[in-house]
Amino acid sequence: MLSKRIIPCLDVRDGKLTKGIKFQGNVDIGDPVEAAREYYEQGADEIVFYDITASSDGRNIMIDVVRRVAETIFIPFSVGGGIRTLEDMREVILAGAEKVSVNSAAVENPSIITEGARAFGSQCIVLGMDVKRVEPSVTTPSGYEIVIHGGRRYTGIDALWWAREAERLGAGEICLNSIDADGTQDGYELTLTELISTHVGIPVIASGGAGTPQHLADVLTAGKADAALIASMVHYRTYTIDGIKAFLSGRGVKTRRYW
Amino acid sequence: MIGIVDYRAGNLTSVARALHFLGIPCEVTSDPARLDRAERIIFPGVGAAGEAMANLGASGLDEWIRRWVQEGRPVLGICLGTQVIFEKSEEDGGTPCLGILPGIVRRFPAGLKEDGEILKIPHMGWNSVAFRKNHPVFAGIPPEAEFYFVHSFYPDPADRELVVGETRYGFPFGAAVACRNLVAVQFHPEKSGRPGLEILANFCRWRGNDAE
Numbered sequence: 001m002l003s004k005r006i007i008p009c010l011d012v013r014d015g016k017l018t019k020g021i022k023f024q025g026n027v028d029i030g031d032p033v034e035a036a037r038e039y040y041e042q043g044a045d046e047i048v049f050y051d052i053t054a055s056s057d058g059r060n061i062m063i064d065v066v067r068r069v070a071e072t073i074f075i076p077f078s079v080g081g082g083i084r085t086l087e088d089m090r091e092v093i094l095a096g097a098e099k100v101s102v103n104s105a106a107v108e109n110p111s112i113i114t115e116g117a118r119a120f121g122s123q124c125i126v127l128g129m130d131v132k133r134v135e136p137s138v139t140t141p142s143g144y145e146i147v148i149h150g151g152r153r154y155t156g157i158d159a160l161w162w163a164r165e166a167e168r169l170g171a172g173e174i175c176l177n178s179i180d181a182d183g184t185q186d187g188y189e190l191t192l193t194e195l196i197s198t199h200v201g202i203p204v205i206a207s208g209g210a211g212t213p214q215h216l217a218d219v220l221t222a223g224k225a226d227a228a229l230i231a232s233m234v235h236y237r238t239y240t241i242d243g244i245k246a247f248l249s250g251r252g253v254k255t256r257r258y259w
Numbered sequence: 260m261i262g263i264v265d266y267r268a269g270n271l272t273s274v275a276r277a278l279h280f281l282g283i284p285c286e287v288t289s290d291p292a293r294l295d296r297a298e299r300i301i302f303p304g305v306g307a308a309g310e311a312m313a314n315l316g317a318s319g320l321d322e323w324i325r326r327w328v329q330e331g332r333p334v335l336g337i338c339l340g341t342q343v344i345f346e347k348s349e350e351d352g353g354t355p356c357l358g359i360l361p362g363i364v365r366r367f368p369a370g371l372k373e374d375g376e377i378l379k380i381p382h383m384g385w386n387s388v389a390f391r392k393n394h395p396v397f398a399g400i401p402p403e404a405e406f407y408f409v410h411s412f413y414p415d416p417a418d419r420e421l422v423v424g425e426t427r428y429g430f431p432f433g434a435a436v437a438c439r440n441l442v443a444v445q446f447h448p449e450k451s452g453r454p455g456l457e458i459l460a461n462f463c464r465w466r467g468n469d470a471e
Contacts, residue, residue, distance in 0.1 A: 001373060001427055003385040003405060040452070045385055070276055076407060076450050093270055098450065121269065121306055123381060123409045173383070201369075203379050226379065256385045258403040259452045 003256045004220045004248070005045035005227035006241055007205060008234055010035055012081075013052045015061035022237040033068045039234070040073040042241040043259045047073070048101075048175070048229060051081035063095050070096020080128055080175075084109075089116050093124060101175055103128035104148035107155055107162075110169055117170030126205075127171040131159045131192060132179045144192055151179040163196045174200065175229065177207040185211030185232065193223035205229055213239060213247035220253050261285040261463060262297030264324065266314045268339055269305030277449040277456060283463050291323045299332060299463070300324075303449075304339030308364065308412070309351030311343055321357060328359050328441055333467035335396070335459075336443030341436070342414060344443055350412050360438060362416035371429035378429050381411040388424040388434045388446070396442045396461045397423065397435065404454035406434070406446035414445060440467035 011018040012032050020028035021035045029035050036047050049069070051062045059082065066079055079092045080101030089100045100120075106113050106127055116125045130151050136143040144159035163174055176196050178189035188209045197204040206225035210216060216228045233239050245255045263274055265287050278285040285301075286293060294300060302324065304311055315321040328334055336344050343356040348364035356364070371378040385405040390397050406426075413432040416422060424435030426445070434445045442462065448455035 001386065002378075002382065005384050070273065071280065074277055074280070074450060074456055075452050094272065096273060096276060098273075123305070123383065172381070201379055202381075203383055224376075226384065256405045258401060258405065258454070 001254055002226075003045070003254050004225075005205075006043075006216070006244060006255060007046045007048055007227055007229050008039045008044050008241065009048040009050060009207070009229050009231045011050050011052055011231075012062065012065060014058045015065050018052065019235060021235045032065050033072055036069045036077070037072050039241060040075060042234075043245060043256065044075065044241050045256055046075055046227070047077040049077065049079045049081075049097075051079060053082065063091055066092055066095035066097050078126055080126070085112070086115050086119055089120060089124075093120055099124050099126050099173070101126035101128045103130065106166065107146060107148050107157065110165070113166055113169040113171050117172070122170050122172035125171050126173045126175050127163075127166040128175045128177065129159060129162065129166075129196075130177050130179050131189075133189075133192070142195060144195070147179055159192070160195060160199060163200050167200045167202050171202065173203045173205065175205040175207055176225075177229075178209060181209030182207075184209050187211065187215040188219040188223055188225075188228070190218060190223040193219055193225050197224040197226070203227065213244045216244060217248055217251040217253055220248070221251075260297050262294040262300040263287040264294060264300055264302045264320065264340070265289040266304070266311060266318060266320050268303070268311045268314065271303050273447075274301055274303050274337065274449045274459075277459055278463070281456060281460050281463070283460070289318055289320065291320065294323070294327075299334065299465075299467070300327065301335045301337065301462075302340035302344075303337040304343070306339055307351055308339065308343055308348040308354040308356065311339055312354050312356060315343070315357070325357060325359060331440045331467060333440050333462070333465055334442070335462045336441070337449070338410060338445060338447060341443035341445055342412060344441070345414055345416070348412060359441065360416060360421065360436065360443075361418060362414060362421075364412045365415050366412050367428065373427075373429050381409055382413075382428045383409045385451075386426050386428065386434075386446075388426050389431075390424045390435070392423050392437075394423050394437050394442070395465050396437070396458060398461055399457060400454050406444075406448070406451040406455060408434075408446045410445060414443075
């Protein structure tokens with residue numbers, strides 16, 4: 001039986017973590033490679049890097065980070081943020097990332113999903129979706145709308161339609177982020193997660209709102225997510241990945257417990 | 260030196276990185292003359308069987324790898340590399356493969372269920388492998404270890420005796436098979452953390468005789 005995956009998300013800007021991550025002895029780690037190593041050793045099943053660098057110099061720094069991460073940890077990791085072209089994807093994959101994620105770029109140019117899947121395989125292409133709850137309407141019948149550019153721009157695209165369309169175009173996985181829940185630490189958006197996960201045939205990673213291990217248990221059972229993204233819960237050392245997994249085992253959620 | 264067979268089937272650098280980490284010299288190459296100098300080879304691959312077989316045929320590596328196996332030299336197949344070792348794959352409308360081992364590579368059927376839940380295809384993520392036999396390449400791997408899988412097709416060996424390790428995804432399938440000097444796994448040892456690295460290290464010590 002497949003294990004549910006626990007995936008820490010690291011935000012990187014110009015090759016440095018945007019928030020220091022606290023580890024044993026309250027040491028602050030600002031190096032994404034060291035942070036990845038720590039989480040690898042704590043039992044992370046996968047790691048997501050989100051590159052918020054804007055400049056082209058910064059991109060080269062990120063490629064170097066990806067290369068060093070790939071030499072250090074031996075679990076899959078993905079890189080998202082600023083990936084707009086096949087060439088961007090190729091650079092990141094050749095540097096050692098298992099997957100790339102596309103978000104706004106895929107909304108603006110959906111063929112990037114198909115081109116990426118054809119060039120590298122569907123399993124490499126993660127569709128990142130930022131979603132906001134809205135009044136159901138003709139254009140957004142599910143009551144969930146896709147927003148882009150960090151949640152600043154509404155697109156008029158229905159989230160459920162887009163998830164299924166992205167699957168048809170060749171996406172291998174969906175990372176589903178609720179803008180409403182993001183940063184609240186009040187729990188994942190369970191209705192949204194369950195809606196998307198039960199209507200696509202590809203795995204769904206739930207994102208946004210994790211504050212306690214119970215939130216993960218909820219989204220991995222009632223929310224039908226295949227994996228859960230976490231950030232501040234572990235970055236500030238409120239919880240460890242191992243501790244979260246022990247809690248999930250007690251709730252009957254199967255995770256990888258040996259590493 | 261370990262030869263990593265490059266037949267343009269996806270990104271093969273992750274296997275090389277894992278071997279570098281283990282301090283094991285290796286070379287990624289499609290040149291049979293260079294591969295011939297290796298003491299053992301790893302036959303990895305990600306992608307589709309049709310294109311993989313076309314590339315193997317065009318480069319002559321199909322014949323080369325059959326001969327390598329026949330000569331009794333150690334080989335480790337990974338993922339797509341494992342699949343094309345069998346006689347044929349259902350992928351790409353039916354693809355004749357290398358035929359080194361008898362058996363067929365089948366697609367996971369749609370609507371597969373486990374505990375009442377419909378299973379997603381591809382089988383992607385961490386799953387356990389029940390090792391049914393002792394084999395030097397899998398020595399020291401505890402039963403609770405899990406491995407990273409990502410695949411929509413699975414090997415179905417004609418001879419069940421070749422199955423060393425089984426994984427359950429709706430039903431049990433052969434996740435690790437072994438025959439004399441050949442070991443082949445459906446999962447990715449290079450992406451499976453410490454237990455995966457142990458398998459790679461074991462393979463690099465193995466003399467290619469499953470009776471040892």
